């Protein structure tokens with residue numbers, strides 16, 4: 001079966017990439033919130049396989065290896081540096097296996113390697129830059145070894161760290177996607193504007209430039225519009241499914257929107273008490289429809305995403321995916337349905353309920 005590569009697919013139309021593995025695996029009980037290390041690839045590979053399959057069923061065209069935070073620095077934090085390479089290879093092999101076996105037996109999915117914010121990059125600290133370069137180089141190397149079709153570098157809040165990631169990704173010869181994630185100050189940590197960072201990324205050879213994570217639709221969209229005007233290459237948009245606001249642009253500092261005092265022991269809604277702040281699926285659909293109309297073709301939902309959200313993305317841009325079979329059928333509801341068997345007295349009851 002023929003397998004188109006990333007740029008060819010993006011030229012043909014929208015491409016869906018499911019993300020948000022940290023949060024979804026945590027909710028499924030296989031990963032610790034806060035610590036956020038993807039040990040699941042080694043400890044419960046079947047759980048990770050299942051999640052990839054669920055996202056594939058919901059329309060994801062790319063199976064991204066779950067190596068987010070699976071880097072040397074995080075492994076040092078949890079005292080398991082010796083498991084770094086086994087973890088990366090296990091996550092990549094699982095992603096490859098799912099990508100090569102599409103549900104409908106049609107065109108295989110693409111498998112993507114993944115690198116991300118290192119947590120140790122520091123402006124003007126050359127030693128940290130060198131260490132980050134080593135971290136990215138080893139991870140990209142393992143991704144190439146395991147048969148990745150592309151590499152996605154993500155969640156960068158330092159412009160220079162994003163440039164460094166791109167430099168290493170490009171050495172692999174694979175298509176390179178770079179997504180940035182400015183914090184609430186709305187500028188990169190090293191003082192470069194969001195748009196200028198994206199222009200530079202295009203300039204130095206990124207195939208796709210965009211934004212992921214940290215921001216919900218409301219606080220990501222204005223930047224996507226500006227970036228779209230400033231660059232010509234393909235773009236990516238992978239927001240959170242949370243109601244971030246101008247006052248609180250990211251999910252790190254988002255107050256509970258019901259006004260209740262957050263009962264979380266750490267006093268924040270992030271990351272374990274965000275539940276009341278979810279966008280509904282229709283809000284997500286409207287966002288992706290608009291973003292696609294802007295000419296942005298690499299689309300998906302990040303932290304907080306469930307398969308339902310990924311299906312919504314796919315359907316918002318006109319795709320029918322395996323999970324579309326199970327999209328809502330309110331016409332058959334027992335009170336709100338319009339089915340001829342829905343009893344009139346139950347419809348009346350529903351109006352009052």
Ligand SMILES: [Zn+2]
Nearest residue numbers: 213214302303
């Ligand atoms: Zn995320």
